[in-house]
Amino acid sequence: MSMAMTAAEVVSTWLSHTRFPVAGREYYEWLQFLANGRSDEEILGQWLDQGLFDVKEGEAPVMMGFKGPLIPSSQPSGQDRLADLPPVGALVLETIRRLAVSSGDRASLPLGTLNQFFENVIFPQEKEIDLAEEVTSLVGRGLLSISEVEGVICLAYELPPDQELPQAVQERIAKGLEITRQGLFRLLEENPVLAIGEFPALAKAMRRIDRAAFVPFEWKLWAYVDMPIVIEPEIPMTTSSPGVITLTLKAVQPQPGEHVLICGAKAGFMASLAGMLVGPRGRVLAVDPHAPIVAHARKAVAQVPEAARVVQVDHREDVTVEPEPDGHWQVVVVNGSVPKIPVELLHQLESETGRMLLFLQEPRESGQSCYLIRKNRDIVKQENFQQIGGFQFNPLFGRYGWDRLELLQSQYNKIMEQRQAGKAERDVSLTGPYPLAKVVMASRNSIEATERHSYMLKAWEVLLKYLTMPALAVFSPGEKRDWGLAEVLTALSTRSSLGHWLNALQRIIPTLHDHRVLGVLHRDLRRQWKDETIVQAFQMLVDELCPDPVPQGSPTLVSFLDLVVRYRNRSGEGHGAVGSPSHLKAFSEALLTALETFILHLQFTDRYELVFLERVENEREGWSAKVRRLRGCQPRVENWDIPESREAASKPCRGVYLAQDHLPVLDLTPWMVFDEGSHGRDLFLFAGSDRYLTYHDQNAREPGWERKYLDAFLARNAVCHPDRVEHSAALETFSAMVRVVVEDGKVTRDERRLLITHLLETGLSKTEAEAAEKVREAVESTYPGIFWEPA
Numbered sequence: 001m002s003m004a005m006t007a008a009e010v011v012s013t014w015l016s017h018t019r020f021p022v023a024g025r026e027y028y029e030w031l032q033f034l035a036n037g038r039s040d041e042e043i044l045g046q047w048l049d050q051g052l053f054d055v056k057e058g059e060a061p062v063m064m065g066f067k068g069p070l071i072p073s074s075q076p077s078g079q080d081r082l083a084d085l086p087p088v089g090a091l092v093l094e095t096i097r098r099l100a101v102s103s104g105d106r107a108s109l110p111l112g113t114l115n116q117f118f119e120n121v122i123f124p125q126e127k128e129i130d131l132a133e134e135v136t137s138l139v140g141r142g143l144l145s146i147s148e149v150e151g152v153i154c155l156a157y158e159l160p161p162d163q164e165l166p167q168a169v170q171e172r173i174a175k176g177l178e179i180t181r182q183g184l185f186r187l188l189e190e191n192p193v194l195a196i197g198e199f200p201a202l203a204k205a206m207r208r209i210d211r212a213a214f215v216p217f218e219w220k221l222w223a224y225v226d227m228p229i230v231i232e233p234e235i236p237m238t239t240s241s242p243g244v245i246t247l248t249l250k251a252v253q254p255q256p257g258e259h260v261l262i263c264g265a266k267a268g269f270m271a272s273l274a275g276m277l278v279g280p281r282g283r284v285l286a287v288d289p290h291a292p293i294v295a296h297a298r299k300a301v302a303q304v305p306e307a308a309r310v311v312q313v314d315h316r317e318d319v320t321v322e323p324e325p326d327g328h329w330q331v332v333v334v335n336g337s338v339p340k341i342p343v344e345l346l347h348q349l350e351s352e353t354g355r356m357l358l359f360l361q362e363p364r365e366s367g368q369s370c371y372l373i374r375k376n377r378d379i380v381k382q383e384n385f386q387q388i389g390g391f392q393f394n395p396l397f398g399r400y401g402w403d404r405l406e407l408l409q410s411q412y413n414k415i416m417e418q419r420q421a422g423k424a425e426r427d428v429s430l431t432g433p434y435p436l437a438k439v440v441m442a443s444r445n446s447i448e449a450t451e452r453h454s455y456m457l458k459a460w461e462v463l464l465k466y467l468t469m470p471a472l473a474v475f476s477p478g479e480k481r482d483w484g485l486a487e488v489l490t491a492l493s494t495r496s497s498l499g500h501w502l503n504a505l506q507r508i509i510p511t512l513h514d515h516r517v518l519g520v521l522h523r524d525l526r527r528q529w530k531d532e533t534i535v536q537a538f539q540m541l542v543d544e545l546c547p548d549p550v551p552q553g554s555p556t557l558v559s560f561l562d563l564v565v566r567y568r569n570r571s572g573e574g575h576g577a578v579g580s581p582s583h584l585k586a587f588s589e590a591l592l593t594a595l596e597t598f599i600l601h602l603q604f605t606d607r608y609e610l611v612f613l614e615r616v617e618n619e620r621e622g623w624s625a626k627v628r629r630l631r632g633c634q635p636r637v638e639n640w641d642i643p644e645s646r647e648a649a650s651k652p653c654r655g656v657y658l659a660q661d662h663l664p665v666l667d668l669t670p671w672m673v674f675d676e677g678s679h680g681r682d683l684f685l686f687a688g689s690d691r692y693l694t695y696h697d698q699n700a701r702e703p704g705w706e707r708k709y710l711d712a713f714l715a716r717n718a719v720c721h722p723d724r725v726e727h728s729a730a731l732e733t734f735s736a737m738v739r740v741v742v743e744d745g746k747v748t749r750d751e752r753r754l755l756i757t758h759l760l761e762t763g764l765s766k767t768e769a770e771a772a773e774k775v776r777e778a779v780e781s782t783y784p785g786i787f788w789e790p791a
Helices: 007-015 024-034 040-049 087-103 111-119 131-140 167-190 200-208 217-222 242-252 269-278 291-301 343-347 404-422 434-445 449-474 483-492 498-512 516-526 532-545 557-571 581-601 603-607 707-716 729-744 749-761 768-782
Strands: 108-110 144-149 152-157 229-232 237-239 259-263 283-288 311-315 331-338 355-360 369-374 378-381 609-619 622-629 636-643 655-660 663-667 672-677 680-686
Touching: 087 108, 087 131, 087 144, 087 152, 087 167, 087 217, 108 111, 111 152, 131 144, 131 152, 167 200, 167 217, 167 242, 200 242, 200 269, 217 229, 229 291, 242 269, 242 331, 242 355, 242 369, 259 269, 269 283, 269 291, 269 311, 269 331, 283 291, 291 311, 331 343, 434 449, 434 581, 434 680, 449 498, 449 516, 449 557, 449 581, 449 663, 449 680, 483 498, 498 516, 498 557, 516 557, 516 603, 516 663, 532 557, 532 581, 557 581, 581 603, 609 672, 655 672, 729 749, 729 768, 749 768
Parallel strands: 259 283, 259 331, 283 311, 331 355
Antiparallel strands: 108 152, 144 152, 229 237, 355 369, 369 378, 609 622, 609 655, 622 636, 655 663, 672 680
């Protein structure tokens, strides 16, 4: 390894390359997770010793794959490895052992799946379980090992799967199960959306029926996690999460003696709960079109004698019709997605009290909506399903269900939605920061080429400001003043150009890279991007703007922003010739797709979200806040409990913040404000000393209460350099001429000649070359990245 590079730099360089057996960043985060708090230097030293990397002078480090255990075994052999195993650690160990038993081979569990399991467990004790600590302990004991399976980091069981675990370990497994079981009940009771206590009979039934009896052997230890579990991978079919089942049964409220039809038996868990609710005088019929599912559900229901007496599970090719007389059912649950209301089942509902719950999906849409139909009364959309994270039910086929053509159309539309406009794993309009999501959507929705191009450039302007504003919020001049930066900041807070914003970003971030938030941003700015959409768009800009050949390479975000600013000054927003419609269309699509790729894959936008604290009230151990989460095009309003914490912004008050894990960590006042404008209430970005803009609809407002913050910022960054000589009248005239020249974002040949002539005639420069250099310095400092007309 080159001694000129620190370990942190090697790791950072490695992270900028993505062509590895697994995603580089995810891999690194898991390796850090398993490193148990050691420094980058210590981690990298161990990895190098173990041959994990091949590092050559002048090249990016190449990952070679695992050569040995990342965590040395502290207890390499014997039964001592199982001594004093904590309950949750024993639960993790038994989960992977059961996978090995079921597969008949050395099975492994992806770390990501294990992490998802822990994210959905509610632990009833005050101290949450530390997954890193549990995994580190198991690997250190030699009970588990880390491996790579088809590009995914996994944990593998190191003991013989059929070896019986000691009684003490089995007792700890049982204790771990009880911890997760009590956590599930706590979730169902305390979550304000689920609130199972509002239906006491259901709460009692949920505690009496063991969900573990309804899931396959290898997943029984996951039974008390609020998530769906696969029961038949070949179909595929899952049992719904306890939360979804709770909302379903709360909506239809089965009562003693009633008849209940469940179209889509799944594992039989919902049918068994309904059987407990209707009691010995009631009836529950669960029908399913899949014979293996029917067999599984019958076997599971039989393990609950009290429910088995009233629950019947039958096979039906079409579960959307049932040969019963009208008025037979009091409750019908359509336990799967359908494109239309099953009218025949609706007729079979009892006229006075009949109710049906169903999940409707339009053939040309991918989303599903839940509706409660109370016969002869009303139809009510059940919004609470979305409030617990949404749902996606399997399709039901039949007369009132899907036919094969409809399902194919739905699946095709879903695939096309995912691939539309070159978007990656997520959709900017759903998950991107609100100001970016809105202006990107405005560009995508524009039909006319010039308008789309204009909005595309606005989107890049918003991204540049969104990245720079956190730096401005943190920056404070030190004892050794950077007077050049002070000039940039003064211009930025009065009459700024995009060049000033980019200049501020480039000059501030490196000086504050140790800051918690700006350190993440610093790594994003230095990262080299190999994504095809970014590289292609970058090359288009190079070909458009750079007449001389430019060395090929992977662009950084800063280099990309620099070309976008130059492109905007040359060809957009009234700066020079705009171009033909085909030209605008090609650049709009390429640059907008590249922008979306950046937004979706920046660590900064992934870790920190934009929020508006609308109301903050003091509590005993922190604050209670009404929060508007500014993510996607449709912000959500939530109530947050903000504890006193080192990570939280001290004494948060009304304003726009960057937040992480429900903690506001950086106040962005006065650079972003959420307030009333000329077109209503919205999020406004600072656009100069006299206005704030929304960009997506040109909603504007003048500074009001923010003025004192802007004035304070200017006072901290005054440009009166103590060593400067007093400007002469000629120099003042020259400065005024420069300001006029740069107003349109470009410098023509004639304007350049005029400035040079002034310097020569007034004696401010002695030679043509000196005058030309002074003109370039003055113009670039006033408007960085401006377009120069070729001489």
